[in-house]
Amino acid sequence: APGTIKVEVMPYKMHRLDAPSNVVETSVEELKTFYHTMYRMRRMEIAADMMYKAKFIRGFCHLYDGQEAVLTGIEAAITKKDSIITSYRDHCQHISRGGSIFSLMAELMGKAEGATRGLGGSMHIYNKKGHFYGGNGIVGAQIPLGAGIALAHKYRGEPNVCITMYGDGAANQGQKYEALNMAGLWNLPCIFVCENNHYGMGTAEWRAAKSPLYYTRGDYIPGIKVDGMDVLAVKNAVAFAKAYALANGPIVMEMDTYRYHGHSMSDPGSTYRTRDEINAMRTERDPIERVKKLLLANGVDAAELKKIDKEVKAEVDGAVEAAKAGTIPPDHWLWKNMYMAPLGAEVRGVLPGVYKSPDFDPEYKN
Amino acid sequence: APGTIKVEVMPYKMHRLDAPSNVVETSVEELKTFYHTMYRMRRMEIAADMMYKAKFIRGFCHLYDGQEAVLTGIEAAITKKDSIITSYRDHCQHISRGGSIFSLMAELMGKAEGATRGLGGSMHIYNKKGHFYGGNGIVGAQIPLGAGIALAHKYRGEPNVCITMYGDGAANQGQKYEALNMAGLWNLPCIFVCENNHYGMGTAEWRAAKSPLYYTRGDYIPGIKVDGMDVLAVKNAVAFAKAYALANGPIVMEMDTYRYHGHSMSDPGSTYRTRDEINAMRTERDPIERVKKLLLANGVDAAELKKIDKEVKAEVDGAVEAAKAGTIPPDHWLWKNMYMAPLGAEVRGVLPGVYKSPDFDPEYKN
Amino acid sequence: TEMTVRDAINSALDEELARDDKVYVLGEEVGEYQGAYKITRGLLQKYGPDRVKDTPITEAGFTGIAVGSAFAGLKPVCEFMTWNFALQALDQIINSAAKTLYMSAGQINCPIVFRGPNGAAAGVAAQHSQCFAAWYSSVPGLKVLAPYDSEDARGLMKAAIRDPDPVIFLENEILYGQAFPVTPEVLDKDFVLPIGKAKVMREGKHVTLVSFSKMVGYCLKAASALARDGVECEVINLRSIKPLDKDCLVASLKKTHKMVVVEEGWPQSGVGSEIAALMQELAFDELDAPVLRVTGAEVPMPYAANLEAAALPQVDDIVKAVKSIA
């Protein structure tokens, strides 16, 4: 097609499968979208970092900067009717599934306008309508959950997959192996996406895994290893994986990626890895820089990208200020949405004699 | 050596390892011991079956007949300082680790003379002095426990392994994969022995496992598949595995075997498999018959074997009668051995106001 | 007519599978084997392998899969061969099933039933005999039901399956084969009992006996024995352990002024502890004696029949406890 750009990405490493082509088609338009999407994610996470340090955010806060190409490439290959589930490192899924930066920031600040109304916090963002099943704080627990979501797609005869994302640390969890086995037995359209950012907290992959070849760790389930810093490599591989999964059942994808920040906010991220390593990643493999270079090489003006940058910064700054100005959730929200059916009974408050009737009110009208 | 007999066993199937020779050395003496050992196990389990049907035994009761060659071959290749842990199918480990048929029968009948004094029952037989760590009623739980026992051997610098036995059903359990990974990372001298009797309760292996190639299921951990109905094949392979494990760390063994009885006593064992299948196993692969044939072929008199049979039958019958005549454990044993250190406090009985001081009294003197 | 508890659960499952095609059953041996305790007998034949799914012995995994499918709109009935094995899956039950509706600010509900036999069967020893009623009932987000007879079993199972929230359904192996009279109303396809309501099984004015599951039968027997001595017990079958039917308990206490709670589980922080704490909190002045707890002894379950009996409440124990305050 006119305007088509062909890009050679790093060849895929395959396990029990033949590799798809590593020449990926794209266009200036698509690349601009990728740039915009990833830059928004990047700026948002950097803002979250600052807001955390300024004490507007509390608890855990796991940032995704560095890994943007993985999610962006995935979204480019699937539809919004496909499902996604991930770990606590979930801010960007909120964005990619249609949420606003404002509602993410508001959630981090514990505001009523937040993605989960201040009830969930950083690790517990969801978007049921956008088929985003969260945000899970328990390492590995989202893996069988994702297989179950895939089961529901198949049960209803829908042509959709569930993208089940987890880290290299989570890849050792027993429930992953249980889920893989059942997904295999039942041919579930589940794509197990291991985001290998090479560290689980402070533990390097090889210290946590006897075999850090994550794309082969499904053993009897086929796998593919992808340069997760290259959005085009990811897009192409996920399109391949989706077709495979719908036709045959589960597949494992290892995305070779990197997190720039520490694990969560209390981790400087520099005691178990060298500054050199981090710098090399930023300068040599940064996913946004890669797309930028492609755009420039394909005739896009640097000024146009600067404009995008500026718009994004303005959007993020605006969202941050709006979130700061958000409202504290009223105390009686404590008692909402514990049950969907009326409980027909009261639950106990902190003090004896204080009983409350929990109600189901997902619009938080009352 | 004079008297040495060389027997060709079924070639081993290997995973990430070169096969040991499948020509096994033995002797008439050794074969006689095997015959005696396996026949004792067989008669004991048959007696347990009868006693259960006669209502002398209650609860669960999982019989080992058909699988005798696995444990017998293992014991022939290791020493009593090596450790063993297994599932609820644990009667024969009691015998192989030095316990008496009488104390096993007494346990099944809930008698004070029982292997665990009537406290444990069929699934919970132990022999700490004999390095037998039980008897575990929770499918798969013994697998990390076994790796932990191996860790203790290594920690103390002992030249010993832990034989960690589990079924084909248990082989899908997530904690197995977690244990394999750590055993690999830490080079634990743990031999993971999957007794593949082809059914987990009523579920055929291929209905429970996407890949029923259990010897390969350690993925990055080497494995070996053994004819588990041939005590010589097992002996030889375990000797190989022990040397490997002490030098290198974990190894997976798949023992291809068969249970003649149903899963436990409530399972007739014939709804999910054909009588033909069971009969074929008994006539073509029976581990005791195989040794018997070898003995006869090597000049042993049928009458001599008949004599062994008779002695064993008499031993088992005597044990059964003695167990029947055993004593009911006194009610106050309820309160023993909950804690090793004096609790310095009371525990509650069934009725309010009834408090008891638990004591540590492994000899049950009081 | 009479119906066993097994048939009551089986027929409830059958009818709900027929009623709503989002309902499916999964667990170990639920299909081809017809259930380890035959609770799912005939269902595979009737509804096929997509709706009656045999799983490998991987509780954490299949529980997570069941919960995920419930998030995505299906209505799984997840069988644990016994509740002891759910210990391997507890994280998914608590952190995924119970908490997600709240964490997601009401977006993602989890219509699932976890069911299976709970507590002691006969002669199955320490690892297979634990009662989990107190643990699950402490968790906000869960509802916990425990049927005693066939009426309970049918009406509560249907309520559980139709409920949009996660329900823990605690059965008792020893009751499966027991037959109870059932009315035509109980056999109706839409016989649904309310969650959170206890049932007064027998009226009485001297002492209130509170229990759930198998112990309800024991309390009824104790009440009969005590009636012969002139002590009239009111027997309450909790049916629902979360939420507890406070009103029913307090109303009875106001009548009898004395209460004995009976359970097979361990005493410390048990269901009886909660009820005793509640009663003295809500009706301090009504109490003429302490609320007494008759419970499983504070020991792992021993195997030998006599020790097992000594570790569990017997009818006689209940009689004794009542007599100590009557």
Next chain:
Amino acid sequence: TEMTVRDAINSALDEELARDDKVYVLGEEVGEYQGAYKITRGLLQKYGPDRVKDTPITEAGFTGIAVGSAFAGLKPVCEFMTWNFALQALDQIINSAAKTLYMSAGQINCPIVFRGPNGAAAGVAAQHSQCFAAWYSSVPGLKVLAPYDSEDARGLMKAAIRDPDPVIFLENEILYGQAFPVTPEVLDKDFVLPIGKAKVMREGKHVTLVSFSKMVGYCLKAASALARDGVECEVINLRSIKPLDKDCLVASLKKTHKMVVVEEGWPQSGVGSEIAALMQELAFDELDAPVLRVTGAEVPMPYAANLEAAALPQVDDIVKAVKSIA
């Protein structure tokens, strides 16, 4: 001198590692990272990787390995990064660690300490804020300890490691950085507190306040505030939740005749439920008012700071509860 709770636990671990070479530490990030909360700081450097073992994020597996090694004679100290994650390992804690000595008729003991922060930290929301005190303390075969200050932390940790039975050690993240005065006696290498004994932190005659862990500090603050109004509270630090120090509780009740139990966990079948049930059972006639429970609200933990505060007992709540009966 003063010492933080973090240093108290760290020094206790250090000294016990030095004292007994069968003691080793394992868990996620305990080694090279020096502990997620720096409790194991310096230990890898001092004792090497065989005695301070980093594990993958596989709780069921490493707990099983730890328990197996304890069966075989080692003395593991098994860290859970938080107790929430132990839900994945609960089967090994209950069915393997707690029950084996009994099932094996006294043959196989399990000298192990399971430790880590329990309950709510700040802003970590529903999946990271659960209190497990009631659950573990219901299980025969386990001992359950919860330190409040640095004295507790040192003395109880040493007791736990030297004990031949499985001990559940419930710490509190918010207390880690808090400094408390310690006497030279507390700093002694053999400072071991008895398991099963509570400590009276403050004497009083009007109302007894019972709590454990962080809530002890809140009770002390409430007691100070109430003293200004002439209400003298006796403050009891349970230290041990299994076994409970019944004698200490009853003795105090006989003095004050009123009791308030404070905990951060959920109310139903909580630690407070047990104590209320016990008190009315053991000292019915001594009670001038119901034993009141101040507890975490019956909801999953919300994230927003104000909602989180509303879901947990505050000093003011304790004051209010006391005033309602004083």
